[in-house]
Amino acid sequence: MKMKSMKIKLIFALFLLSFAIPIPAQAQFFKKLKKNVEEKIVQRASDKTDELLNGKEGETGISESEESNPVPSTKKEDTQSGKISKEPTKKLASLGNDDNVITYKAPSKEFIDVVIQSHDGLPRYGSLYFYRGKTAPTNNMAYKNLVELKFLKDAYGDMDRSKLTKYDQTQTGDQKVKNSYFSQQHLLGVASYVCSDGVLKDSFCDSETKSNCVFYDRAGDRKRIGYWGGAGKNEFAQMRSYLGFLKNYFTSLKDWSGTFYKDGTQIAYYVNRAAVAEKYDFKNKGYWISNVISRFGTSFMLHHSGFLPYTENEKALESSGKKFFLSVDPSTAKELNLQERAPVFTVFKVKVYPKIRNHTNVALEFELESQTIEVYRDIALTQKMGEIDIQSLKSKY
Numbered sequence: 572m573k574m575k576s577m578k579i580k581l582i583f584a585l586f587l588l589s590f591a592i593p594i595p596a597q598a599q600f601f602k603k604l605k606k607n608v609e610e611k612i613v614q615r616a617s618d619k620t621d622e623l624l625n626g627k628e629g630e631t632g633i634s635e636s637e638e639s640n641p642v643p644s645t646k647k648e649d650t651q652s653g654k655i656s657k658e659p660t661k662k663l664a665s666l667g668n669d670d671n672v673i674t675y676k677a678p679s680k681e682f683i684d685v686v687i688q689s690h691d692g693l694p695r696y697g698s699l700y701f702y703r704g705k706t707a708p709t710n711n712m713a714y715k716n717l718v719e720l721k722f723l724k725d726a727y728g729d730m731d732r733s734k735l736t737k738y739d740q741t742q743t744g745d746q747k748v749k750n751s752y753f754s755q756q757h758l759l760g761v762a763s764y765v766c767s768d769g770v771l772k773d774s775f776c777d778s779e780t781k782s783n784c785v786f787y788d789r790a791g792d793r794k795r796i797g798y799w800g801g802a803g804k805n806e807f808a809q810m811r812s813y814l815g816f817l818k819n820y821f822t823s824l825k826d827w828s829g830t831f832y833k834d835g836t837q838i839a840y841y842v843n844r845a846a847v848a849e850k851y852d853f854k855n856k857g858y859w860i861s862n863v864i865s866r867f868g869t870s871f872m873l874h875h876s877g878f879l880p881y882t883e884n885e886k887a888l889e890s891s892g893k894k895f896f897l898s899v900d901p902s903t904a905k906e907l908n909l910q911e912r913a914p915v916f917t918v919f920k921v922k923v924y925p926k927i928r929n930h931t932n933v934a935l936e937f938e939l940e941s942q943t944i945e946v947y948r949d950i951a952l953t954q955k956m957g958e959i960d961i962q963s964l965k966s967k968y
Contacts, residue, residue, distance in 0.1 A: 672707045678827050681770050681820060685713045690840040690952060696872040697842040700950045711871055713764040720761055720828040722925045722933045730754040735813050753931045763796040774812050775801040837923045838940060841873055847913045848894040851904045859894040863917050877936040884964040885939060896965040897946050897957050918945040
């Protein structure tokens with residue numbers, strides 16, 4: 572009550588004082604009073620706003636748990652073994668970019684990813700394109716060996732898992748013994764191309780001989796290991812290497828190989844080196860192309876493979892003496908300036924099947940998945956000349 576009485580007296584005194592102050596001074600006094608009141612109101616409103624937006628004094632808008640556990644990245648990574656990543660990527664023309672290779676992720680750190688060249692998102696078989704510093708590194712032998720591991724079931728079924736089979740034993744004529752020796756040597760090749768450097772050092776490296784610890788050739792590609800345990804190892808060391816590898820890695824490798832050719836087939840692009848058979852045909856406006864399809868010479872996966880033609884026009888493609896017409900307008904032909912026997916590259920979309928010729932050999936056969944043959948000027952497949960429709964094939968000798 573005393574405090575309230577004092578406030579009333581103070582207000583009354585100020586009221587009386589205002590009459591004693593001249594009019595101009597009164598105006599200035601009330602102006603300052605109004606300004607002070609407005610500043611306090613603005614400051615109070617600002618403080619209230621901060622409390623509403625950021626919490627009370629000493630608090631922040633982010634809790635400790637949010638600071639120590641930030642929102643995880645939404646970037647998707649495909650780590651499932653043997654599956655191709657389907658993340659969309661920007662389409663680029665030249666090889667050496669992610670769009671021109673397919674990566675099969677390793678199931679564990681004991682193995683390396685398998686990388687092969689691709690075309691339009693599918694494996695590229697046949698003629699490949701390599702240019703140092705431009706094309707992406709690949710490990711084609713790893714891919715080939717894993718595919719073989721999948722289909723050589725009979726040979727691996729006879730593999731002796733208790734000891735190494737010696738070559739001399741194969742001379743007896745026993746097919747199971749031959750299969751055992753072959754599969755043990757084939758598995759050695761799979762290990763050479765697919766296992767990580769750490770696994771190779773543990774299984775095949777002789778610490779006393781540095782030369783035995785080099786698993787790459789001068790080009791940087793994996794070399795095939797010649798012996799279990801490494802060169803110069805005695806029979807007991809080789810046996811330990813083989814049995815240890817079977818115990819630790821064979822099952823994982825076999826499971827991974829099962830993810831290739833998942834339904835027993837593979838859709839791929841077969842790239843073949845063809846040739847311009849003669850000079851530009853001004854009458855028909857195009858080029859005559861020879862050697863449109865061939866499985867001989869250096870050819871990834873489809874070397875000496877079998878072609879399965881069904882129609883008469885498909886059968887005609889195999890004729891070595893025939894030339895096939897590719898329509899090219901004169902202005903484009905002038906830019907290409909192709910001479911007789913100039914190399915060009917034909918591209919077929921194919922469906923590939925394994926053919927087990929015997930217990931120790933996997934051959935491949937293929938049929939056409941599309942009736943269109945793409946023709947390119949360069950092996951990098953960046954300069955497309957045109958297409959040949961197999962259903963309306965035009966040929967001559």
